[in-house]
Amino acid sequence: DAGVIQSPRHEVTEMGQEVTLRCKPISGHNSLFWYRQTMMRGLELLIYFNNNVPIDDSGMPEDRFSAKMPNASFSTLKIQPSEPRDSAVYFCASSSRHGNYGYTFGSGTRLTVV
């Protein structure tokens, strides 16, 4: 299994531009999570999906952030317009209800907004 795959690994963009982060969860996992990691706030859950349905988006900071999961093998996190304070590492993770509930994380996307 290739694990959770995120792209791009690094993204540098100018303030005001739209940014799209992508995630492919592990095949068979039915839950997908988007986290943001910064030095100040640590790992924050932004949104998670069960069976492609958004369950809890209370961590999404503002309307500039949106996430979709059109099918079981793909999810996007979009920021429009981006701001410098959005600079962080964004992680996607997936999990299954079978066995342990431990998430498997991707390698993350390091976003820098200048």
Add this chain to the structure above:
Amino acid sequence: GESVGLHLPTLSVQEGDNSIINCAYSNSASDYFIWYKQESGKGPQFIIDIRSNMDKRQGQRVTVLLNKTVKHLSLQIAATQPGDSAVYFCAAITGGGNKLTFGTGTQLKVEL
């Protein structure tokens, strides 16, 4: 909700010594706990988990202890190696859901 915190931001140990990383949680309804290891430039990696009906679980060189009375858990790493240098997070799930709340992390530094 749940807040999860660690007692120390940085822990330095000598190679070969045992390491103990501590974590406190706030919600007595938390029923599943996980320790993660994060190396620089990588995502968190699952180490070991424990359910609230247990007080101890062992893995390869790692042991997790859970004290529900004081809402505290710890990660013990035996014979710490340079490859153990990383940030360690505890995380908790509350109420049978699958939403993990992470602590702030402890940086483990292994000195040769």
